Amino acid sequence: MTSQPKATLAPTSMQFNILTLAAAITAAIAATTAASVGWPVWAMFMGWVAFFTRGHSAKEALFSYLCLAIGVAFGMGAALAVGQLVPLIGPFAFGLVVFVVAIIVVSLRAVPHLNNVPSYFLGLITFFAAHLEPGVLAFSELAAVSGLGSFAAWLAHSWQTKIMRR
Incomplete structure (x- = not known):
C-alpha cells in the first residue's frame, strides 16, 4: 500500500478572508509608500515576487x-556594454552581451546563498523595464x-503565518 501525502490544513472561510486581507493591506501600504x-x-512588486x-525566512x-x-547591477552593466559594442558590431552586441550575462547568472547557481537564478533575472528585467540611465541613482x-x-512580502507572509497558528 502506498502512503498518501499528508493533507495540509485548509484555512476556514474566516481564516481565508483574513489571510487575503493581510496580503492586500500590506501590498496597499507598500504601493502607497512607493x-x-x-x-x-x-x-x-518585483521585490515582492522575488x-x-x-x-520565506x-x-x-x-x-x-x-x-x-x-x-539590477548586471542589467546596468549589460546596458553599458551594449552601448559600447553597438557601434562596433551592430545588433550582434545584444547577442554577445546576453550570452555573457546569461553565463554569469546561470553559473551563480553554484554559489551558496546567492544561487537564486530567478531573482537575478527579476533584477535584470527590473532594470530594463525601468528605462533608466545606468548609474548610482538608478541602482539606488x-x-x-x-x-x-521584498520586505513587504516577508511582512505579509509573517503576518499570515501568525494568523494561521491561531
Whole structure:
C-alpha cells in the first residue's frame, strides 16, 4: 500500500478572508509608500515576487533580495556594454552581451546563498523595464523600491503565518 501525502490544513472561510486581507493591506501600504516617494510601484512588486522565489525566512528573503539587486547591477552593466559594442558590431552586441550575462547568472547557481537564478533575472528585467540611465541613482532607486517590496512580502507572509497558528 502506498502512503498518501499528508493533507495540509485548509484555512476556514474566516481564516481565508483574513489571510487575503493581510496580503492586500500590506501590498496597499507598500504601493502607497512607493508612490509617495516617487518610486515605480510595479518595481516594488518585483521585490515582492522575488521574495516568493525561495524560502520565506528573513534570511532567505534577504538572499533573494540581494540576488535581485545584483541582477539590477548586471542589467546596468549589460546596458553599458551594449552601448559600447553597438557601434562596433551592430545588433550582434545584444547577442554577445546576453550570452555573457546569461553565463554569469546561470553559473551563480553554484554559489551558496546567492544561487537564486530567478531573482537575478527579476533584477535584470527590473532594470530594463525601468528605462533608466545606468548609474548610482538608478541602482539606488530600483534597489530601494524592490527592497520595499521584498520586505513587504516577508511582512505579509509573517503576518499570515501568525494568523494561521491561531
